[in-house]
Amino acid sequence: MDSDGSFNLFEMAQKQFDRCADLLDLEQPVREFLRLPMRESQFSLPIKLDNGESKVLRGFHVQFNDSRGPGKGGVRFHPAQTLDTIRALGMWMTWETAIVNLPLGGSASGVACDPHSLSPMEMERICRGFVRKVAHQSGPDWDVLGPDIMTGPQHMLWMLDEYETIVGHKSPGFVTGKPLHHAGSQGRKEAPGYGVMIAVREALKDMGIAVEKTSASFQGFGLVGMHAAQLYHQMGGTIQCVACWNQTDRTTYAFRKKEGIDFDLLVSITDRFGEIDKLKALSLGIECLPGDAWLQQDVDILVPAALENQIRTDNVNLISPKVKIIAEAANGPTNPVVDPELTKRGILIIPDILANSGGVICSYFEQVQSNMNYYWSKDEVLSKLDSLMTSAYIDVSTFAKMNNTTSRDAVYMLAVDRVARACLDRGLI
Secondary structure, eight states: OOOTTTOOOOHHHHHHHHHHHHHTTHHHHHHHHSSOOEEEEEEEEEETTTTEEEEEEEEEEEEEEOTTTEEEEEHHHHHEHHHHHHHHHHHHHHHHHHHHHHHHOOEEEEEOOOGGGHHHHHHHHHHHHHHHHHHHGOBTTTEEEEETOOOHHHHHHHHHHHHHHHHTTTGGGGGOOOOOOTOTTTTTTTTTHHHHHHHHHHHHHHHHHOOGGGGEEOOOOHHHHHHHHHHHTTTTTTEEEEEEEEEEEEEEEEEEOTOOOOOOOOOOOHHTTSBBOOOHHHHTEEEEEEEGGGOOOOOSSEEEOSSSSSSSSTTTGOTTTTTEEEOOOSSOOBBBGGHOOOOOTTTTEEOOOHHHHHHHHHHHHHHHHHHHTTTOOHHHHHHHHHHHHHHHHHHHHHHHHHHHHHHHHHHHHHHHHHHHHHHHTTTOO
């Protein structure tokens, strides 16, 4: 899942925006305002390790745009974290909340660290230290935090506890993705991945293809990839290949079974980081291939659910002619440079800000439930998720057909227009 070290995610996000701004013929002041974050900060984050030594980490917090409502974004812990990555994630979250018509803005934050090498106590110190740095510019009515790569319910609970200690009162709406028994929401774990497959389901309907007759290859088997595969399996699709990171070997492997991998069996040999046990997979008759093999499978659907810049000019030609849909479960997995080639080949791209918006939809549901201290059943949450995702997909599909444009252009044009109008209506520009 490695990508070119010179690749800049924020430059990619800005290029996507610039193209959309040209298509919308936005005025120059609007372009300039929407192209950069409203506010951002980066800071040193000293923590005490279990061995008594101190280590200084780097933290980032970007509030990209809050014209449509309180900021919403994930907290990402990753060793390769940079400010530009966080800027890009905040920009995409701004468009993501807009495309599904949530009354929220976009933000993102993170810490450059490797959770694999840290103990639970060290992780708790990082979470609490991070909140102490951002509490003065966050809150349930200003900027709501949530989980992202290598953060989960326990991290969110530590952050919430620290925030409530600082402000001196209960404030469960400060973070989302909390444990279910601590003001979390039913369906929160499933929502990001389920949202991807709801969009895929609607796309297959448009194509007149039964999901039971399709096969898919997944890159990434964490929270999003695993639950996308779960719903796809439940709908009757065939999971042919799953790629994931192997921490011991420090590389990526693709696990393949052409006749289909049993989802429940695969989950049983997967750890909490989404890493599939290589030896157990081989003993079950599942092939272990090089990590990039996920992209080369003869399947109908590709689901990149790992990191950014995974489909590029150097590997786009490896994609099978059979592929009909690329559902971008990750943020920025397809370099925009290859979009024309994919379109030429008749491959439908379900853009990331639509495909993976199930997570922010359910985060919004959790925020609403926490603020009113009244909670819904899982069926109610997932039903509301299905309704919003389906409506958003239909909006995008209809716009693309009416304007004879690609799905990515349609998504960005709709989302950016909504945010631009909010900024103009408020007199921000």
